[in-house]
């Protein structure tokens with residue numbers, strides 16, 4: 001199945017050159033996509049607002065989580081941005097790159113790798129996040145401070161992944177304050193995604209992927225970024241297969 005899916009994704013990326021390969025910057029393409037989206041995720045520039053409307057709710061079990069159908073709908077919105085270079089000669093090779101503070105995204109990433117046969121690479125913070133760091137109720141916790149400042153770039157411990165070896169990059173992270181953690185900004189800015197199809201995915205308490213992929217695409221400034229989507233912590237391998245197929 002992988003043999004079928006990845007070439008189709010590559011073709012999708014090529015077809016998407018009108019969206020991915022124009023002279024538009026990643027930022028402007030992302031802005032256009034942003035305008036087209038109907039999701040109600042709030043921007044994290046106002047952390048106080050995000051905290052009231054999203055994060056506090058996320059850990060409540062009764063909060064209705066967005067599910068795979070929502071994810072599929074996200075995915076079908078297709079490309080969000082890119083510089084649109086011709087794909088490199090990387091065949092169908094794929095890699096799952098993820099950051100996970102408490103293991104949820106890690107589990108999903110491992111299932112994507114199992115389904116696709118992709119390599120897998122973990123983004124490890126140079127300074128690991130403690131429980132206190134992850135306390136969003138604390139206005140002075142590390143994550144609160146980081147997410148309050150879009151310019152923070154937490155260091156990655158050993159960022160050795162060679163994206164040049166891959167045509168497709170699944171890029172996973174938890175949602176923090178409605179957005180990707182700042183360490184994902186570090187990763188996006190550190191790598192050249194030219195000619196690659198990038199598929200963002202996230203886990204969260206309930207928030208959708210929102211604009212997080214668009215934000216990372218704008219920071220990266222290259223690559224063909226699909227909309228991707230939010231995946232449930234307990235998503236099965238067959239559901240992951242359906243999600244990937246839905247992007248074709």
Ligand SMILES: Cc1cc2nc3c(=O)[nH]c(=O)nc-3n(C[C@H](O)[C@H](O)[C@H](O)COP(=O)(O)O)c2cc1C
Nearest residue numbers: 058100101102103104105174177178204205206207
């Ligand atoms: C600092 C922080 C902020 C969070 N903000 C949100 C949020 O805005 N929306 C949401 O649904 N979940 C939020 N969560 C919950 C995580 O997204 C969720 O638990 C995720 O699956 C954790 O993934 P991980 O185990 O891979 O780190 C937040 C968690 C933390 C620690």
